[in-house]
Amino acid sequence: MSPSPLPTPANGPSGNVYHNVFLTSPRVPSGQSHVQFTLSQEYFAIFGTPSTHQDGNVVVHTSSYLPATLGPNGSFFTLSTVGGSASEPVWDQKAAQGKVTAASGGFTIAADHSFEYPNSIYVGCGAQTNPPDANTVVPIQTYIAEPGLQSQFFPRPKYYVTTGNYQPGTIVDLTTLGDVLQVDFTTSAVPEASFNLNSHGVFEADKSVGNNGVSWCFGSISDA
Structure with missing residues (x-):
């Protein structure tokens, strides 16, 4: 499971903005199997570092996080390598003191000018894979930190569900996911939804989904 593309960060990076896998289930056997995902609308400012697996996939691992309040009057975070290191920056609470994010639904991460570029530090928005355990925060939208860059993130409770072999934090190219x-x-009105995956690989909604006011569709990313 991955959040559907979050809005591009305001004043975003010169490089790529990445989408990360959020939640995964154990391997599901065929038959009458059941998987349940518990989601939270609590979001976090994160930074982390990548690892590359043998299959070539890049996974971003959370190094540190802080809970984010969404605007107006949203959180403002500043990262610095002063007092930390090029591979392990720190949250500069003094530099962020008194600053807020005015944009509705957003929060801000600012990197100061102490960062080198390029580097291997990813910054972005994270969420909990096992709420309320905040130690399970994984990235859901990231980019490589740039010196002096101040960007706003706008998380939202929209998700893509697909099949495959992934780990939380894996960077995915959404155009390769198929339907x-x-x-x-x-x-x-009720944030619950149940779907069945039929023998043809198509998701079908339980009748409660419409009653709960949950919107959904099944198809390619370009059609979704």
Whole structure:
């Protein structure tokens, strides 16, 4: 499971903005199997470092995180390598003191000018894979830190569900996922949804989904 593409960060990086796998299930055997995902609308400012697996996939691992309040009057975070290191920056609370994010639904991460570029530090938005355990925060949208860059993130409760072999934090190219289930809880009265994956590989919604006000569709990313 991955969040559907979050809005591009305001004042984003010169390089790529990456989408990361959020939640994964154990391997599901065929038959009457059941998987449940528990989601939270709590978000975090994160930074982390990557590792590359034998299959070529890059996984971003959370090094540190802070809970984010969404605007207006949202959180403002500053990262610095002063007092830390090029591979392990620190949250500069003094530099961020008194600053807020005015944009509705957003929070800000600013990297000071102490960063070198390029580097191997990813910054971005994270969420909990096992709420309320904050120690399970994984990246959901990231980019490589750039010196002096100040960007706003706008998380939202919309998700893509697909099949495959992934780890949380894995960077994915959404255009390679094929048909996906998109689930949108933004306007739901009851934030619960049940779907069945039939023998043809197509997701079908339980009748409660519409009653709960959950929006959904199944198809390619370009159609979703």
